[in-house]
Every structure is written in structure tokens, then in C-alpha cells.
Amino acid sequence: MGSSTHESTMRSLSEPHPETGGGERSIRPRAVEPRGSSWWRASALRRFSRNRGATGGAVALVGLLLMALFGPLVLDQDPTLTDLGARLQSPSTAHWFGTDELGRDLFARVVHGGRISLSIGLVSVSLGLLVGVPLGVIAAYYGGWTDKILMRVVDIMLSFPTILLAIVVVTVLGPSLYNAMVAIGIAQMPVYARIVRGVALSLREQEFIQAARALGASDARIVVRHLIPNCLPPLIVQSSLLTGAAIISAAYLGFLGLGAQPPSPEWGTMLSKGRLYLRSSPHVVLIPGAAIVLSVLSFNLLGDGLREALDPRLRGTLFRGRGDR
């Protein structure tokens, strides 16, 4: 083992370890941190902006968002216009990304597909939040049998791999873009319910909640003023990561023929036909795939950065969620 290794680990011993929090690794219970304070907000912002990966992800996402919002308005090419005389052309000045198996302009399709993929991410995550958060609150608030039954349902849903659960839902609803969004939202819902319930249970024992109760605060007030703000950091982090996951899941459904249907320029759907031309025209496969990777990578970078900024204690838990007890 070289001396440089030794040096770096020795250095990490003398300094507060940047990764684990080192000396600052406080035993403060997460729930009592003054999340709303301006000090906390400023330090979270500083942590975020210092993280190059996170800022890179955020910048890429803004670019992606602008492309999805304005790209289709600026481009005059129709993403579904076929031109059989110009099939499977390689990238050129006329067609920046080349053309697909029906002569459609790939650049236009990728740009329009960005709009679809981002909507899928936003819609399914919102759906998951809208259903999952109230479920978590209800389970924690009522406790007892309500909690037991709700958590059992959540457990059963978590005992399907995400994509399998989404496939089951799409089987019942029928394959389409909108049903794919619903399916992915349903499949992600248990994650949010778990988070909210966990935070709520830990809060219940906190003194400031008891104090609020003693002062006569209503349940609704406690939920809105105390529970929701304390749930926000993990929810924001998970939402960012799960938006990326939703985009991948939608691409999976599209690729399998169970999501957006042709001629929709959804990225996964494009690949399901394009893969037949892998040998002769690899750009048909490479370009939409690269678009998926770039956008999901941006959401994951953003999520990682948000986690560090908002909740350093959650580090390293990416994708551990399922099956944790």
C-alpha cells in the first residue's frame, strides 16, 4: 500500500471527516434541528452550491427543462412526420441526430421526447406524493389497526420489484403513456408513505410536539406546522431521485411496448423499434439512450447534492430504501 494512501487516511483522521461529518457528527436527533431557520437554510444552500456534481446536475436540468418547454416551439420539424426516402440517415447538417427507420428527424423526436419524459417524471412523482404522504400521516396519526393494515398494504406493494408492480398495473389499465404515469406513481407511493410515517413516529416523542400539544395546538396545526416541514428534506431528496427512477421506469415500459405507444417520441418507445437497426444504424439506439442517461444522471446528481445539503445524516442511503425495516 503506497504512502499516499496512508497520508490521505491520516489526514482524514486529523481533520473532521468531510464524509461522515467527523467531529461534527452530532447526536442531535434529526427532528429537532431548526429546519425553518434562516441560518439552516443558508448553510444548506452553501453546502449545495459547493457540491460541483449537484450544481452540474441542476444546470443540466435547467437546460433540459428549457429544451422541453421551448424546444418544440422553436423547432419547426414535426417529430412524427415520416419521410421514407430519408430512412436511417446518419447525423448530418440537415438532420443533426440523423433519421430513424421511418425517416423521422431524430433531433426533433429527442427534443419532443424530453417533454414527455419530464412530464412522466413530474406527474408520477406528484401522484406518488399526493397519495403516499396522506397515507403516511394517517398511519402514524391513528396508529393501532389503521397503521398495521396500511403498513401491511405498503409492505405487500414493496414486495414487488418496482418495474414488476408497474407492469401489473399497466396490464390492468392497458398500455398507454397516461397509464404508465399512473402505474409508476402507484409503484412509488409506498416509499413516500414510509418516509412520512417514520418521521411522524419519531416526532411524536419529541418534547416540542408535546409542548405544542400542551399549548392547545390542534392536530391539523401540528401536522401542517411541524410534521410536514420535518418531512420535507427527505421527501425533497427522494422526489429528485425518484423522478430519475420514474423516467427510467417509463422508458422500460415504453421499451417493452407497455408504455407510450408509437409514433410517440417517448425515448424508451423509440428504442424498442430502433433496436432492430442496431447493426446498420446504431445512432437510432445510441442517441435516445444517451438522452435518458443524461436526464436521469442529472436528477440523481441533484438528489445526491440535495441530500448532502439538506440532510447529511441520510448519506449513502441512495437506493437502500426498499426492504428497510
Next chain:
Amino acid sequence: MQRFLIERLALLLPNLLGISIIVFLLVRAIPGDPAVLMVGDLGTPEDIAYFRQQWGLDRPLVEQYLRFLSHVGRGDFGRSILTQSPVIHELVPRIQATVLLAATAIVIAITLGVLAGIAAALRPYSLVDHGTMILALTGVSTPIFWTGLVLMLIFSVRLQWLPPGGYGTPWHLLMPAFTLALFAAGVIARQARSSLLEVLGSDYVRTAKAKGLAERQVVSRHALRNALIPVITVAGLQFGQMLGGSILTETVFSWPGIGSYLIQGLLGRDYPAVQAAVLVGATWFALVNLLVDLLYGFIDPRIHYA
């Protein structure tokens, strides 16, 4: 430990029942007559009447479910609409194929992931660290089918080293296994890095260093052992998730496993096959998660289950 074992097994039962209810309702929730769905469009009226009588489709839903449960308990999933042979006969070799694929993939993923995680954690914030972690994050951000197609483009189309699909020899296994492994490898590398870093910053590692042990000794004897405990959990969960991933991998590489069986069934409206594949998939996931929990308690005696 024993009490935990019993409790955990007791939790498995309602989960399996829940899975079976979902699978049972799956076909009944699809618009249309379940008897026609299960026998297929080509079934004769006699076939449909026979199915209806055998599965008691005119009986109350609860009775139908119990009948379904007893059939499934005996390994009777009905006949495949596409091939007309009993689903169970087609299921077994496909389960074997998927287990072979997933087991190979998880070995690759753990090897790659742990090595990358160690390399990154030993030189935190170095070029090696940033490089491996960017690779790991790219791994978890890449759709499985695209990894498969890119590998296919490189190794089958361009270099012509490996067959683009099929089943039978180790050469056929190589690309699908790597494809399936890549996502898990990324997750494992990230976990390995962060837990090793945490352990390297702990007091007992400082003590080990203070008493003059060599870096290699400290890492391999003291740090790694504890750092790998959460890695094992994550690897186990990934192994469970691989059934989901194998749906894509098997479709890309025409690997005759459970995942491609499910998709063939869905596209061909072969609902007996779909039911069986979903049931196998979810049961696999539940069992693997249980094993992971048990293993976790076994390798880390500090963990007490309340």
C-alpha cells in the same frame, strides 16, 4: 434471534397472501370475461365452459380465490394459451435460467462494486474517488436495456466476440450478466465507499493505527469487516430487484427466463403465464428480502431485533 426468525417468518405469510390476492385479482381486473381471458380467443365454447366450471367462476369471489390458492399450492397454474402446455412445465426451466443469470450478475456486481468502493474510499476526494463515483452514478442512471444494446453493439456487431443473444454456453451468459450487474454494481460501490469511509473515521480504527498497524492490516482486518455489513444488505436487496431487471435483460438478449416469459405472456395475452410469472417474481423478491434480513442478524451480532 430465534424469536426474530419466527416473527419474520410470520410476516412473510401475509405478504405471500397479499401477493397471491394481487395476482388473483390481476386477471379479474382486466376488462372482459376471465374465463375467455384465461382460455384465450381460440378456445372452444367447451373449453371455456370447462374452465369456468373447474375454477368455479360462477361462485363468490372468496370461493374462487380459495380455489385459486389450492390450485397454485399444487403447482397448477393452468395451461398456457400460447403453447397449450401446463404453465408449470414451462416455468421450471425458466426459473433456472433466471436464477443462473441473476446469480452470475450479483457475483459480478459485488466484485466490481466492492473493489470500486474500496478504491474510492482509500483515497477520498482524489481523482480515483471522483472517477469511480461518477461511473457508479452513471451505472445507476443507465436503463438496463440500453446497457445491453450498447454492449451488443460493441461485442457482437463490431468485435463479433460474443453471440448477440440466446442460451446454452458461458459465452451466451457473459453479456446479459454484465448488463444486469451494472446497475447493482453502481449501488454497491456507493454503499461500499460510504460505509468504509464511515468506519475509517471511527475510534477503533484510530486505535488500530495508533498501535502501529500497517494500513493494509487496518483496512483488511479491522475496517472492511464492519464496513461490508451494510454492503451485504444492499447487495441482497439488489439481488431481489434483479428479477425486475431481468425482465429487460432477458428481452434484449432473448434469454429464456421468467422475465422474458412474462413479457411474451403479456404481449400474447397469455394470462395464465402472466399470473405465474408475476407470482414467481414477487415471491422471489419477498424470500430474498427475508434471507437478507436473517443474514444481517447472523453476521452482525450487535443487531437486536425488537
